[in-house]
Structures are given as structure tokens and as C-alpha cells.
Amino acid sequence: xxxxxxxxxxxxxxxxxxxxxxxxxxxxxxxxxxxxxxxxxxxxxxxxxxxxxxxxxxxxxxxxxxxxxxxxxxxxxxxxxxxxxxxxxxxxxxxxxxxxxxxxxxxxxxxxxxxx
Numbered sequence: 001x002x003x004x005x006x007x008x009x010x011x012x013x014x015x016x017x018x019x020x021x022x023x024x025x026x027x028x029x030x031x032x033x034x035x036x037x038x039x040x041x042x043x044x045x046x047x048x049x050x051x052x053x054x055x056x057x058x059x060x061x062x063x064x065x066x067x068x069x070x071x072x073x074x075x076x077x078x079x080x081x082x083x084x085x086x087x088x089x090x091x092x093x094x095x096x097x098x099x100x101x102x103x104x105x106x107x108x109x110x111x112x113x114x115x116x
Contacts, residue, residue, distance in 0.1 A: 015063025018056050019043055048104055052113045065105055068098035 022043060027036030046053075047060035072094035078084035079091065108114045 011059045011062035012066035013063075015047075015056075015059035015061065016067055019047075019060045019063055048101065051104070051108065058114070061101055061105060064101035065098060068094040068101070072098070 019040065023036040023040035026039045027033055030036070043060060044064060047057045047064060051058045051061040072091050075084055075087045075091045075094065079087045084090075105114070
């Protein structure tokens with residue numbers, strides 16, 4: 001069953017919440033940053049692998065397509081004004097993550113699993 005979306009609904013806001021909130025809860029209750037990061041990465045990988053399984057995973061994928069480019073732009077500005085002198089690796093990582101999510105959404109659209 002294809003996932004139908006409404007273009008004006010900001011799915012990236014909802015997806016950002018579903019991507020970050022479980023990792024924050026695990027980090028706070030277990031007092032373990034690596035475990036929270038593992039939950040974060042597992043959610044991101046699940047959204048990349050099978051976003052049509054749940055609308056929550058599809059929202060996370062939309063968030064992964066939008067938010068890294070916004071953060072990359074903020075990182076570039078911070079590098080330019082001198083606040084993030086060593087920010088180039090992070091800038092490259094954000095652009096790569098956003099690009100992978102964008103390619104995944106394009107492949108889902110071509111295969112007919114999502115409709116825009």
C-alpha cells in the first residue's frame with residue numbers, strides 16, 4: 001500500500017521528534033550516551049531500509065532529508081564567522097546523510113511506494 005502524503009504538512013518536524021525523542025529517553029533513563037546513540041542510529045537505519053512499514057518511519061526519513069541540510073547551512077555559517085573552526089567533517093557528514101535520504105526518497109517515488 002503506497003504511503004500518501006500531504007505536501008504542506010511539515011513531516012520533517014514530526015520525524016525529527018520521532019528520531020530524537022526515543023534516543024533521549026534511553027540516554028536519560030540508562031545514563032548512557034552510547035546506548036542512546038545506538039537507538040538513534042537504529043531508528044535512522046530502519047527509516048532508510050523500510051520507510052513504508054510505518055508512517056513514523058516515513059516521517060523520520062523526511063526529517064533525514066531536510067534537517068541535515070539545514071544543520072549543514074548553520075555549520076557553514078558558524079565556520080565562516082569562526083565559531084566552528086574544525087566543522088568541515090561535520091558539514092560533509094550532514095550533506096552525505098541528507099543526500100542518502102534524498103536518494104532513498106527518489107527511489108521510493110520511482111518504484112511507486114510513495115506518492116507526492
